[in-house]
Every structure is written in structure tokens, then in C-alpha cells.
Amino acid sequence: MRNRSIFIIFSLTILLQTSYAQNMGDCTGAFEICSSGLHEFSFGEGLGDTVDVILNSSCLGLFGNVESNSTWIKWEIKDSGYTAFTISPLEQTEDLDFVLYKSNGNYDCDSLELIRCMGSGDFSFPSPCLGPTGLNLDSVDESEPPGCNDPSQDNFLAVVDVEAGDHYILFINQFSASEMGFTFYYYGTGILLCDSIPAAPPEEPVTVESVIETTSLQPYPNPFTSKLTIPLSHNIQSADIEIRLFDTAGKMQLASYINRGDQVVLDMEHLISGSYFLQVLTSNTRYNYRVVKME
Numbered sequence: 001m002r003n004r005s006i007f008i009i010f011s012l013t014i015l016l017q018t019s020y021a022q023n024m025g026d027c028t029g030a031f032e033i034c035s036s037g038l039h040e041f042s043f044g045e046g047l048g049d050t051v052d053v054i055l056n057s058s059c060l061g062l063f064g065n066v067e068s069n070s071t072w073i074k075w076e077i078k079d080s081g082y083t084a085f086t087i088s089p090l091e092q093t094e095d096l097d098f099v100l101y102k103s104n105g106n107y108d109c110d111s112l113e114l115i116r117c118m119g120s121g122d123f124s125f126p127s128p129c130l131g132p133t134g135l136n137l138d139s140v141d142e143s144e145p146p147g148c149n150d151p152s153q154d155n156f157l158a159v160v161d162v163e164a165g166d167h168y169i170l171f172i173n174q175f176s177a178s179e180m181g182f183t184f185y186y187y188g189t190g191i192l193l194c195d196s197i198p199a200a201p202p203e204e205p206v207t208v209e210s211v212i213e214t215t216s217l218q219p220y221p222n223p224f225t226s227k228l229t230i231p232l233s234h235n236i237q238s239a240d241i242e243i244r245l246f247d248t249a250g251k252m253q254l255a256s257y258i259n260r261g262d263q264v265v266l267d268m269e270h271l272i273s274g275s276y277f278l279q280v281l282t283s284n285t286r287y288n289y290r291v292v293k294m295e
Contacts, residue, residue, distance in 0.1 A: 027109035030072035030169055033186060034194035034252065035244065038277055038288060041071055042181040059117035059143040060097060069174040073184065074107050077166040081189025082159040084201065086134040087172060090180040095121040096133050097175055100160070103167040112169065115142075116157045121175060122148040128155060134185075135159050137201065162190035194252070196242065197281060219278060223292035226269035230280060242281040247274070268293065 024031045024041070033039055077083070087096055097119050101112040120129035129148035133155040144153050162168075172182070186192065187199040219230045232241070243264065245254035253271065258264055273295045280287040 024071050024073070026070075027072050027112075027169060027171070030074040030107070032107075033073060033075050033184075034192055035246075035279075036186040036188075036192055036195050036199035037279055039184045039186070039246070040181060040277070041073075041184060059119035059145050060099070071172045071174075073170045073172065074103075075168055075186070075192050077162045077164055077168070077190045078193050078195065079189070079191045080163045081161075081191065081198070083162045083168065083186075083190045084135045084137065084159045084188040085170075086132055086136070086185045086187075087182055088132045088185070089174070089182045092131045093125040094180070094182070095130055095175045096182065097121065097173045098133065099171045100135075101169045101171070103169055105167075107167050107169060109169070115160055115168075117143040118155070118157055119146045120144040120148055120153045120155050121146060129153055131155070159188060160190075162188075166190075194255075219289055219291055222289075223294040224268070225294050226267065228266045228268055228278075228291060230264040230266070230278075232263055242279075244279040244281070246277045246279070 031041075087098065089096055098116075099114065099118070100116040102115050103109075104111040104113060116135060118133055120133075122129040127148055129144075135158065136156045137159055139154070139156045139158045141152065141157055144150075144155070144157065147153075160168075172184075174182070185199075187201050189198050191198045219228050222228070230243070241258050241264075243254065243256045243258065243266065244252060245266075245268070246252055253276065254266070254268070256266075271293045273293050276291050276293065278289040278291050280289075
């Protein structure tokens, strides 16, 4: 977060506009993710239907009690371990802030415990305090303040140890308001409700493109109109394979278990046109693709 002045007064008077992201602009309307890996969110324009109080978020400085352009995400832990994630703006000069809470109830927004708080930001690019942010295995700090004056500020915080049954709520604020969205990549051994294996840590800041290019087993044709074929490599040793398809908001559109074969043909004529994220999961590997449905 950059040091702010009269801007916040203006923010409180913004008229709300209807958009998909706006539905996730409040803690009570947080979008629930059920699986690890990549999720893409559109720009969270405005304050949501209510101005949420960002509880005890001292890392956001003087302006830590209000929102500007917000998105709220939530998840439940199925297996104990650690939680990590990377938030990557589609515009790399974007200033993203976030606050991670543990809910002491079942996603109760009135009972939140602050766990991590990221307020770093800068006015000049390139900067270690702009672009991708999140929790990773290399960091040890639990909070970073506004600005980018401390050499230790790198836009990332330490992972969080989690227990089965824990509920977490994440507030993401797009302070610099590029009007572009971001990707959210969840990984770690604290797996989510729909997962059977954890997603691997990213080797670099996660974007849609970098995740797609992690495998050469490309589905075809892409774009497709009704049927999509996934060739299966002979290197895949697992007898059982899980197929998942998500829309760009992270909502699962397809989930199927198949036996090992040379290829999988998916009938997806029922889907509306647009971009989707396809996951192929084996017992020890997760393959990711972006596919496009055409009319």
C-alpha cells in the first residue's frame, strides 16, 4: 500500500457498479475456493455493498480501517499442514495489499483473528513491493508496512501452519486500481476440501501463462467447440486420473475420475463460450492448462 492522503475520502463516496467481482466485495460474500492451484479473478471495483472494517490491520497504516477496490476469498482446510499462496496482478505494476484472517466460527465475519498483513507498495516500477505478493516458504515475517523503505520488504510473508477444519478469509485490495484482475495460486500441504493431493509450490511468480506452460501434454483442439481431447503421456504411471475444469472465477464446472489410457475425450458442448482452466491430477502430479470454448 502506498501512503495515501485525501484519496480515501473520495473512495468512500464511489457509487457501486454491478460486476461479478462486486459480489465478492464484502466479507459476507467471500468467494469460496475448494481446490488448490490457479484461480483467476476480475477487478474488484469499489467497496462492495458495505464498507468492511479491516480488523487490526496495522500494516495498512492510517488507512487500514477501510477498503478501496476489494475482493474477499475464503477456504476450509481438509488436512493439516501449511498454507501458502501467490497473488499475481494481470498488470505487473499493480499495488496489491492483503490481510489474512482465521475465522473463529464457520466463516463468521464478526469473529476474525488477524494472521498475516501485507501493506507494502511503491510509486515507481520496477520495485520489490509491486507485482506478485503472498505467502511463501522463503519468508519469515508476518507483516510488512506501507511503502518500500525497509530493505527486507519483498512483498511476501511467511506461510501459515494450519489444522484440519480451520476456516480462513482473505481480503485483497487493489490499491492502484489498474482495472485489471489477478490470479490466485493456492498451494501447500494444508490441502483444501476438494483436493486429494497438494499443488506444488510455483517455481516463479504465478501468472496464467506460467502455469499453462508447466506441461507439454497439450489438449486439442484449443480453442474447441464441443469436444476436447487430452493426450496422456506414457510417463504417467498412475492408474487413476482426476480431471477438473474451472471457469475464470474459480468455479468448478467438471470433475471426473478416469482409468489410465492413451487419451481422454471430454464432451463439453454444454459450456458457454470463454476461457477455462483444466487440471489433470495423478497420484503425484498436477498438470494445468488454459483452454478456450468457442461457439
